[in-house]
Amino acid sequence: MTSDSTLESPPTERADSIGAAELEALLGDAVLDRDDHENAPAIVIRPDAVQDVLATLRDEAGFDHCACVTAQEYPDRFETIYHLQSYADPTREVSVVVPTPTDEPRSESATPVFETANWHEREAYDLVGIEYEGHPDLRRILLPETWQGHPLSRDYDQEQPQVVTLSEHANPIAGDEHDTASDTMFLNIGPHHPSTHGVLHVKAVLDGETVVDVDPDIGYIHRCEEQMCQQSTYRHQIMPYPDRWDWVSSGLLNEWAYARAAEDLADIAVPDYAQVIRTMGAELSRLASHFIAVGTYALDIVGEFCAAFQYGIRDRELVLDALEELTGQRMMFNYFRLGGVAWDLPEPREEFIAGVRDILDSFPAKIDEYHDLLVTNEIFQRRCVDTGVLEPEAAKDYGCTGPVARGSGIDYDLRRDDPYGYYPHLEWDVVTEPDGDNFARLLVRLREIEESAKIVEQCLDLLAEWPEDERTLQSNVPRTLKPAADAELYRAVEGAKGELGIYIRADGTDTPARFKIRSPCFSNLSALPEIARGEYVADLIAAIGSLDCIMGEVDR
Amino acid sequence: MTGGQIAGAATLPSAPPAMPLQDTVLLPERLGELTGLDGFGLGGELLATFLAAFIVGNLMLAMTGVAGPWAKRKITAAFTDRIAVNRLGPAGLFIILADSVRLLSKELVIPENADRPAYDLAPIVVASSALLGFAVIPMGSGIHLADPEVGLAYVFAVSGIASLGLVMAGYASSNKYSLLGGLRAVAQNIAYEIPLVITGMSIVIFAGTLQLGEIVSAQAKPLLTIAGISIPSWYALVNPFAFVLFLVANFAEVGRNPFDTPEAPTEIVAGYQTEYSSVYFVLIYLGEFLHIFLGGAIIATIFLGGPAGPGPAALGIVWFIIKIWAVFFATQWLRSAVPRVRIDQLIEIGWKGLLVLSFANLVLTAVIVGLIA
Known part of the structure; x- marks a missing residue:
């Protein structure tokens, strides 16, 4: 309602979260600043210390659940927020804020620490345009490979037509999916398949009837x-x-x-x-x-x-x-x-x-x-x-x-x-x-x-x-x-x-x-x-x- | 023309030497006699045979025509708390007409890289191999096209041709799902054809013949009489174990739940028939249903006394069709209720389970029959 009340604690009672001061002591010089999110204490950290900070928080402070990764662009910076919780008690929360400069939005990837960050960071890269160093597979996840620009970044031109010609668009069944050396078969399951429960596209590599590798390909029903x-x-x-x-x-x-x-x-x-x-x-x-x-x-x-x-x-x-x-x-x-x-x-x-x-x-x-x-x-x-x-x-x-x-x-x-x-x-x-x-x-x-x-x-x-x-x-x-x-x-x-x-x-x-x-x-x-x-x-x-x-x- | 026929019929001697068992007169001969075609030598006989085959073939096609679009819907609907077709005609029966128009008027889409002759032949092979099997099945009421001495072996042989069709369909479609389905179909058919034939052989030991007509008449003898009601010695009652084995192997052979892995729609879309549309699809579909009916016909013939049943012998065909439909009903029942096994489990059940059991059954049957004899 009024602006004052928003700063008070939210209606539901939160458990004793880890104090920001305690966090700073734990993380040392990786912490640049503190912030205050409504749900949790937030710490602002150096973009090259993401893995260290998250690993410390996971192993020493018990934040073993990377619930969400949010990326956004401010007028003066990009920001990635890792919302950490604990599976044992989800009211113990901390937000790890990673600011990066507008002209060079690069920060360290959290994927080696939390596997779930893999897809979240791909989405952040896709929609906002932040690049993550050390990410194993940083490509677009929701939009087509050929998409121009990052729609949730501030300089994105919504009027710009996205013309993707058929020849430009990667054809998943063209090319050299025949791996003759290893005797495996590449199989596209979906996006139109009776049991993918919607437009899920699973790129599967089969050895006979055995699945060697799968890569879910999503984004077919991205609706902004x-x-x-x-x-x-x-x-x-x-x-x-x-x-x-x-x-x-x-x-x-x-x-x-x-x-x-x-x-x-x-x-x-x-x-x-x-x-x-x-x-x-x-x-x-x-x-x-x-x-x-x-x-x-x-x-x-x-x-x-x-x-x-x-x-x-x-x-x-x-x-x-x-x-x-x-x-x-x-x-x-x-x-x-x-x-x-x-x-x-x-x-x-x-x-x-x-x-x-x-x-x-x-x-x-x-x-x-x-x-x-x-x-x-x-x-x-x-x-x-x-x-x-x-x-x-x-x-x-x-x-x-x-x-x-x-x-x-x-x-x-x-x-x-x-x-x-x-x-x-x-x-x-x-x-x-x-x-x-x-x-x-x-x-x-x-x-x-x-x-x-x-x-x-x-x-x-x-x-x-x-x-x-x-x-x-x-x-x-x-x-x-x-x-x-x-x-x-x-x-x-x-x-x-x-x-x-x-x-x-x-x-x-x-x-x-x-x-x-x-x-x-x-x-x-x-x-x-x-x-x-x-x-x-x-x-x-x-x-x-x-x-x-x-x-x-x-x-x- | 009519006069000539009657004259021909009058001048010729009656049917060939009577065999001691029922269905002594096969349908082509009877037809030849009725129409007088047998007066025209080989040509007449051929025509009569063709006519008879035409009748039997159409009977079976009519049954699949009913079973495919209508009965299957109604039966599965009954199992799954639904009503199914009910708008066109009584109980939705006219959907058969609408469905046939719909299926036949669809565009025939042929994949660019299809291996043409094989791709085109596959549906025909699948459908016709099943139809061929009906040639030796004694259906009662005098409907029996031929009764060769190797009847049972013939049925297994021609219905086995279907596997060829499935492989052709699988690889010629140039689709990975089709290929997987084709491979699964072969693996499955090989694994289950052997137990099927071996179990069939145990019946041959009982009957002492491969001739289907004789197998049927051997089952007419009373097994035992309880309170004045005579129970015939149908082999399903004589050897229920063999019956169950055969039933299971048969479901696998026709590729129905729990053994429908070759076309498992939730896994490999539609298996070998993924790329078939329109008329080709209808042919494959027909072939599948014909195979279910042929499986039913074989089961009815060698285990359920063929056309035998209460009432006059003229009702034989009715009883026979009821028995076939009972098997069809069972396939739909399983389809509604029983989960599909995985391909490796399927092969395991076939080779490690059914094969062993069917050999045990064969040996045991041989020993028992030998002891009694």
Whole structure:
């Protein structure tokens, strides 16, 4: 609201973070300056000491999760921000700011320390134009190889036509992909392939049926979501976009990511009643998203025309009906508002609550069906157990979150570890499976369906009992929202696929100066080579399915 | 013309020497007799044979025509909580018409680097090899084209030609997915053809003949009688183990779940048929369904008593078709419910599991039959 309030601590209570002074002592002369981000202490470091600083922070201060890498250009400098957290406690955060001069935007790459920085830095190079020294593979990631300029840099000319002739454009199937010496075969899987779940292009090198190497190629559905958000006002115009990142029914979860970030940035309180509705809606979204994840995974393993897939669609349909009742939409909900939700439960309330209860009551029998068809099926187990293994250490290195990380035994769930909404007041468990294989990731999703159903159930109880005169849907939020200039914040929620984070830098106007989306699918997908190398082609497909990537969220 | 035929029929001696078992008169001869074509010497016989083949071929094609566009949709829909086609005609039956127009009117896209004669021949080989197999199947109600002494061996031989078609399709398409699919198809067919034939041989030991007509009539004997109801000695009841083995090997042979790795759409797009469109696609599609039906026909013939069933013998063809459709139904059931095995697991199951079991079955059968004899 007012500029003063933005500097106060955000509504949710943060754990004792490491002090900036302590950091400076730890890092010595690599530190140039201090900064203050809304979410965490920030240290400004020398661009040639990135690896040292990050390695020290990881090994000695326990910051083992490189959640996000944000790059941006100021009038006088470029800046790369590494948002570090700890898997054990995500409220322990530190932002490592690496400034570089405008005329020579070069800094040291963090990839040798955090594997997840590989893709993030490629994106930063692609969109903003910062070059990273020591990066193993610094090429464009979202835009075509032939793109001219870096669209999020200040001197980029949006009017400049990007003419890419066919002959100029690299043809992936032309050239010398025949490696006669090693007897391997290069195979393009996607971007149009039945099981890449969207326009994912996987460049695979096969030795017979065995995968020697894979390189996921993304960007086919890049829609400039970050830039669109930067051109939209905080108050109303940004909220519709999150629905379009992960469009497979995770809409409300995505909206919450933006809502949480913007509310913390502008210090907006959310009424409890709205928090309960948000929590219920978000968990319904998670249910729908997990049903489709389980269903399409069955499609990958069992084959087309399989019953489990249709069951997934069938059960998601019920959840979508409930969400439609609530929000008026089945896909692009646009239901959250800053400071609350758009409207109350549909009238008659009792009917809506009873309807959702009926849906939830039908779940145990249905989940048994999935277990019969998939989990306890011997062939299915032979296909999934011990294939596509992602070790916990590798999962952390690649910044995996959500069911993928929990399938590798990493007990990490922002709903519990960095509480928001009404989750702290509800009874539910974080599901983990230790094995890290394709099977574990499925089990996590199936069990999370049960947990989400529990949460929705409790929310319904609360909503049914809620006194009629205390049903405040939105807090009082100014018509035009202008967070203080230079307020910076990274804030994440637990999306259906993992940690969905938003970085916002305000510049005193009613639109963000930088809006960065940390997509869970993006980081999870970057671990695909680690998972699939050495497996059979069929297991590569299973691994892609078990990561449950929505390309709209990967490419943004 | 009509007069000439009747006259021809009247002047000629009746059908050739009766064989002791059912289906004594094969369809071409009966047709020849009915139409009087057998009065025209070799030419007439050829024409009658052609007519008979035409009838059987069309019967099978009609069944695949129904099975492909309509029954498959309806069956899988029933398994997956859906309704499927229901707008065109009763129960959506007219979709068959719409589908055939749609499929035939599509553009035939041929890849630039396709190896032409092989690419064009492959669909024909795939489709025709299955059709050839029906020539020796006794379908009851007098529908039986030929009954050579090596009938069973013939069926396995011609249906094995399909593998050739799949390899041709796989490499000639000049597509890596097709190639992978073709290779998988060969690996799979080799691995499963042997258990299939070996298990079939155990039936030959029972029946003492390769002639399908005789195998069928050998199953007509009562196995045992319970409360006045006589149970025929269908080989599926005599040796259920062999039946299950054969069924599994057959699913692998026709490439259906859990053994549909050669075309595994979620892995290698569509395998060997990736690059086929329009009429060629229809031919491959037809070939696949014909193979399922041929597999069903073989199973019905050597394990389920062929056309045998309650009621008059004239109903034989009805029972036979019901048995074929039961097998088809089972393939769709598996498709809905059973996960696909991975290619290495598939080969492992074939060579290390089914092959061993089928030899065990063969030896055991031989010993038991020898002891009883």
